[in-house]
Amino acid sequence: MASPKKDFHVAIIGGGIAGVTLAIALHHRNISVTIYEQAHAFSEVGAGVSFSPNAVQAMNYCHDGIYSAFEKVCTRNLWSSKQKVWFDYLDGYNKGPNEAHGDRRQDIEFTITNSLGQNGVHRAHFLDELIKLVPKEICRFHRRLEDVQERIRDGKLILKFADGSEEEADVVIGCDGIKSQVRQIILGADHPAAKPSYTHKYAYRGLVPMEKAVAAIGEELASNSCMHMGPGGHMLTFPVNGGKTLNIVAFHTNPDDWADYPRLTRESTREEALRDFEGYGPNVINLLKLTESDLSVWAIFDLNDHPVPTYHKGRVAISGDAAHATSPHHGAGAGFCIEDTAVLASLLQDERVQSHRDLEAVLAAFDASRRERSQWLVRSSRFIGDCYEWRAEGVGRDFGKIEEEIVRRNAVIADLDIPRMVEEARQELGRRLGGGERASL
Amino acid sequence: MASPKKDFHVAIIGGGIAGVTLAIALHHRNISVTIYEQAHAFSEVGAGVSFSPNAVQAMNYCHDGIYSAFEKVCTRNLWSSKQKVWFDYLDGYNKGPNEAHGDRRQDIEFTITNSLGQNGVHRAHFLDELIKLVPKEICRFHRRLEDVQERIRDGKLILKFADGSEEEADVVIGCDGIKSQVRQIILGADHPAAKPSYTHKYAYRGLVPMEKAVAAIGEELASNSCMHMGPGGHMLTFPVNGGKTLNIVAFHTNPDDWADYPRLTRESTREEALRDFEGYGPNVINLLKLTESDLSVWAIFDLNDHPVPTYHKGRVAISGDAAHATSPHHGAGAGFCIEDTAVLASLLQDERVQSHRDLEAVLAAFDASRRERSQWLVRSSRFIGDCYEWRAEGVGRDFGKIEEEIVRRNAVIADLDIPRMVEEARQELGRRLGGGERASL
Numbered sequence: 001m002a003s004p005k006k007d008f009h010v011a012i013i014g015g016g017i018a019g020v021t022l023a024i025a026l027h028h029r030n031i032s033v034t035i036y037e038q039a040h041a042f043s044e045v046g047a048g049v050s051f052s053p054n055a056v057q058a059m060n061y062c063h064d065g066i067y068s069a070f071e072k073v074c075t076r077n078l079w080s081s082k083q084k085v086w087f088d089y090l091d092g093y094n095k096g097p098n099e100a101h102g103d104r105r106q107d108i109e110f111t112i113t114n115s116l117g118q119n120g121v122h123r124a125h126f127l128d129e130l131i132k133l134v135p136k137e138i139c140r141f142h143r144r145l146e147d148v149q150e151r152i153r154d155g156k157l158i159l160k161f162a163d164g165s166e167e168e169a170d171v172v173i174g175c176d177g178i179k180s181q182v183r184q185i186i187l188g189a190d191h192p193a194a195k196p197s198y199t200h201k202y203a204y205r206g207l208v209p210m211e212k213a214v215a216a217i218g219e220e221l222a223s224n225s226c227m228h229m230g231p232g233g234h235m236l237t238f239p240v241n242g243g244k245t246l247n248i249v250a251f252h253t254n255p256d257d258w259a260d261y262p263r264l265t266r267e268s269t270r271e272e273a274l275r276d277f278e279g280y281g282p283n284v285i286n287l288l289k290l291t292e293s294d295l296s297v298w299a300i301f302d303l304n305d306h307p308v309p310t311y312h313k314g315r316v317a318i319s320g321d322a323a324h325a326t327s328p329h330h331g332a333g334a335g336f337c338i339e340d341t342a343v344l345a346s347l348l349q350d351e352r353v354q355s356h357r358d359l360e361a362v363l364a365a366f367d368a369s370r371r372e373r374s375q376w377l378v379r380s381s382r383f384i385g386d387c388y389e390w391r392a393e394g395v396g397r398d399f400g401k402i403e404e405e406i407v408r409r410n411a412v413i414a415d416l417d418i419p420r421m422v423e424e425a426r427q428e429l430g431r432r433l434g435g436g437e438r439a440s441l
Numbered sequence: 442m443a444s445p446k447k448d449f450h451v452a453i454i455g456g457g458i459a460g461v462t463l464a465i466a467l468h469h470r471n472i473s474v475t476i477y478e479q480a481h482a483f484s485e486v487g488a489g490v491s492f493s494p495n496a497v498q499a500m501n502y503c504h505d506g507i508y509s510a511f512e513k514v515c516t517r518n519l520w521s522s523k524q525k526v527w528f529d530y531l532d533g534y535n536k537g538p539n540e541a542h543g544d545r546r547q548d549i550e551f552t553i554t555n556s557l558g559q560n561g562v563h564r565a566h567f568l569d570e571l572i573k574l575v576p577k578e579i580c581r582f583h584r585r586l587e588d589v590q591e592r593i594r595d596g597k598l599i600l601k602f603a604d605g606s607e608e609e610a611d612v613v614i615g616c617d618g619i620k621s622q623v624r625q626i627i628l629g630a631d632h633p634a635a636k637p638s639y640t641h642k643y644a645y646r647g648l649v650p651m652e653k654a655v656a657a658i659g660e661e662l663a664s665n666s667c668m669h670m671g672p673g674g675h676m677l678t679f680p681v682n683g684g685k686t687l688n689i690v691a692f693h694t695n696p697d698d699w700a701d702y703p704r705l706t707r708e709s710t711r712e713e714a715l716r717d718f719e720g721y722g723p724n725v726i727n728l729l730k731l732t733e734s735d736l737s738v739w740a741i742f743d744l745n746d747h748p749v750p751t752y753h754k755g756r757v758a759i760s761g762d763a764a765h766a767t768s769p770h771h772g773a774g775a776g777f778c779i780e781d782t783a784v785l786a787s788l789l790q791d792e793r794v795q796s797h798r799d800l801e802a803v804l805a806a807f808d809a810s811r812r813e814r815s816q817w818l819v820r821s822s823r824f825i826g827d828c829y830e831w832r833a834e835g836v837g838r839d840f841g842k843i844e845e846e847i848v849r850r851n852a853v854i855a856d857l858d859i860p861r862m863v864e865e866a867r868q869e870l871g872r873r874l875g876g877g878e879r880a881s882l
Contacts, residue, residue, distance in 0.1 A: 149590035149599055152757050153626045158590055185594045316593050 018320025055335025092228025206291030459761025496776025533669030647732030
């Protein structure tokens with residue numbers, strides 16, 4: 001991977017998964033990079049995240065230490081027979097056929113597998129491992145980006161932070177998440193895509209000790225990842241913390257607006273969750289009863305209503321959630337951040353890339369490579385979330401059709417050839433570098 | 442001239458002839474403009490300036506008040522028979538044929554005329570008249586520009602001044618003279634064209650009461666503009682102040698470097714001038730003897746050695762001396778500033794020009810329209826200055842050839858069709874606007 005040092009400097013805004021993986025990939029490619037984080041440390045919100053095969057391929061492409069970090073902290077299904085199971089899907093609402101016999105737990109309707117199966121990672125734990133790969137001297141904390149200006153004199157991008165400090169870079173990558181400031185800078189604050197929109201789903205998140213979960217829903221369902229479907233709500237469960245805990249995420253669709261934006265979470269209670277899931281089957285109800293009495297609720301926002309029309313302006317780009325924040329129903333958002341990193345790292349490393357004009361071509365090629373696929377994910381994730389809740393048009397409560405939709409769409413996500421995607425992006429870069437006079441840095 | 446108000450705002454840097462005429466032309470075309478001057482008031486350095494027919498045509502094109510201001514303050518040759526005489530050319534060095542008869546004043550060798558003749562204007566007086574056409578509310582003083590940055594968010598140009606203040610504009614025109622800061626911003630401070638270079642000529646400037654001048658060189662030469670030629674030096678004289686004073690500018694070629702840069706003037710003495718003109722004929726010597734004992738010396742710098750490769754970068758441009766500072770030997774530098782203003786005002790007023798992209802096209806069309814002609818002037822002025830000092834290659838002391846060079850080159854300067862130049866610039870603008878997608882402001 002070692003390349004001659006480039007003359008340009010990359011500024012990464014935001015130290016979540018997108019930003020930290022990009023910092024790792026660039027630093028280990030001998031590309032000068034600084035990562036700016038507004039908090040006092042790198043941090044990730046949200047609880048669990050899982051990765052599909054495309055993401056694992058992208059991790060290895062970016063830097064093998066990223067894959068090792070993932071392996072170190074991930075928890076898979078506990079049963080060896082279910083190592084390739086992504087989720088078992090159940091009817092979480094209607095009474096099961098065995099209820100007459102005193103067993104009120106529903107049967108598995110169908111199972112979705114992939115080569116990796118389920119692999120739950122706590123975002124914060126994953127990030128803790130990743131940051132070991134980032135030298136301290138390229139990290140700046142307490143830096144909240146307010147603005148970017150291009151100095152006419154030399155084309156340097158001047159980053160202006162809320163504390164009044166300024167830094168220079170030749171290219172700026174906003175990895176600053178769903179409420180991205182860099183996206184606002186690229187589009188203008190008044191652009192409809194500058195802010196995310198509410199999907200009208202929110203999710204309660206809870207943790208249940210594994211032994212209590214087993215008592216409530218039986219060993220098979222508690223030990224392995226399950227999707228409990230229902231009308232206007234669904235709950236997914238999977239083991240975390242090495243199998244000692246069952247992670248619960250219970251989604252509910254609600255027509256009301258989310259009053260707390262820009263806050264995306266609010267405090268709620270188990271009682272409220274139980275009201276939202278009134279009438280659901282015993283698996284769902286019994287697990288909810290085992291959660292803490294105070295639960296936090298997480299509003300599901302995304303960029304679907306107003307897809308971002310461009311991922312870059314000049315030498316300023318957005319990557320990861322900043323560009324294509326998605327609802328979590330495909331479990332693929334974090335993986336797509338790492339796909340972004342793979343393309344950016346490869347293009348920035350390209351030996352043809354030297355000047356400011358070349359860097360602009362890099363970001364244009366990145367946009368061309370990534371926008372269609374990542375915006376498809378955002379759309380598809382909304383659709384599949386509605387499938388889980390029997391609300392999707394043309395699908396409804398037809399489990400055969402739901403399975404078919406999941407299989408087809410998961411294949412689009414997983415069956416990505418990362419080296420080929422990168423090579424196509426490089427060819428696109430070549431076309432853009434080919435045109436017109438080449439300017440020096 | 443009234444046009445619908447445009448959405449863009451123009452910042453002019455520098456309140457000399459180029460900046461003030463541009464402010465007038467834009468303001469009276471209903472284009473929003475602010476003019477920033479580093480001094481406490483608008484000011485011009487240098488003494489006299491004259492205008493050739495092209496400049497007068499440009500004045501009228503820009504705003505008829507500019508022409509009125511010129512008419513109000515200009516002093517023409519005093520003899521009605523010499524109203525179309527630009528300069529009478531004399532041998533200022535060799536003894537004349539009449540010396541044996543006690544008359545030591547040389548004869549006129551040849552005369553250069555044009556439709557306007559000589560029209561001396563004191564730069565400061567001209568500017569005083571011009572600024573009456575500029576509303577106070579569009580003027581900002583004590584603002585020394587340090588840097589320009591483009592805000593990525595909305596493409597606004599942010600002007601940064603030495604006092605820490607910032608202002609916004611959509612387009613910046615640097616009319617900040619030979620030591621232009623805007624030129625440094627466009628080219629980078631290390632570019633060879635960022636600084637002007639020394640022509641190895643300097644000039645003493647003096648004023649002599651008309652009655653003493655008449656006594657020294659006779660009424661004909663004192664009352665009308667004369668060019669006294671010599672080897673390695675030349676002196677031009679013309680009446681100013683309504684004919685009460687004779688203005689004297691005595692040029693001397695010297696191989697030494699100019700040690701005082703960035704200062705372009707230094708204090709000197711009449712004695713030093715007389716040493717530089719030792720051996721010259723009686724007209725030159727007698728006039729120098731009538732000057733004040735303390736004289737200032739003005740170093741002639743220009744942009745000839747390193748012509749500016751572009752007059753704009755994005756939406757930042759240079760106009761006037763900032764773009765094409767010339768030695769004064771053609772007496773055309775100030776007129777070319779007003780030609781620049783005519784083109785800029787016409788292009789900015791063009792109804793097709795609305796967006797930031799359009800404004801960049803305006804500056805590109807301005808560059809295409811003006812660069813070749815104005816850089817020719819800089820080259821030609823050096824050549825003609827050497828003609829006056831019998832140093833020009835292939836010309837020497839051949840008065841017939843000198844006259845021929847002056848006539849040919851003055852025609853290039855004077856015979857400009859301003860409406861046609863503007864129309865060609867508009868066509869160039871149209872070609873540049875035609876290409877590619879149009880962005881909104």
